[in-house]
Amino acid sequence: MSSITIESQKEVMSGFRALSDTIRIKVLELLSTRELCVCEISEVLDISQSKLSFHLKTLREANLVNSRQQGKWTYYSLNLSQLVALEQYLADFRRNTVLLPTRLCE
Template sequence: MQTPVVAVPKNIASGFHALSDPLRISVLELLRQQEQCVCDLCSVLNVTQSKLSFHLKTLKEAGLVNSRQEGRWIYYSLNIPQFAVLEAYLAEFRHISQILPAASCSED
């Protein structure tokens, strides 16, 4: 199932939150190579299915991975458009040439 891509503050924050865990980064690295079944990810990462399911849920809620069911297995793949949203968000900071000082506070 393809995850919609929306660039709103909540999605940006959940994307970076999902990227903040070493195990989730390892999952994403494996998915860079090819779509993976939960059982294969568990085996390679040497984690239980319940632990991995928690992390996959976080990645999916952040829109970073897609899932599809085939029989009794669920396969995960990267949702590249959401990575592009996060990349574009960060790229905007490169275009800031000068940060203006704060305006003086007006006291009544």
């Protein structure tokens, strides 16, 4: 596999860590159709805005979502370029990984 920079490794780790939670996956699924404000996401997922804020912060820090302020609400959308980067990492990993035969334990 081609080596990636330390910064890229951090981005990949951050992205996959962010994807390791059910609520954050649901948020990304909601955002796959359109930009949504916090209040809409909170309502659909039936969770408090304070709990949702934690998950959105994690997604922002992983660069998986974009945010913009409009009035008193923050609107979120997918950052497709970061999702593509994670997808590319997995594709490269799959392409360059040698599958070894299963070892039989004696």
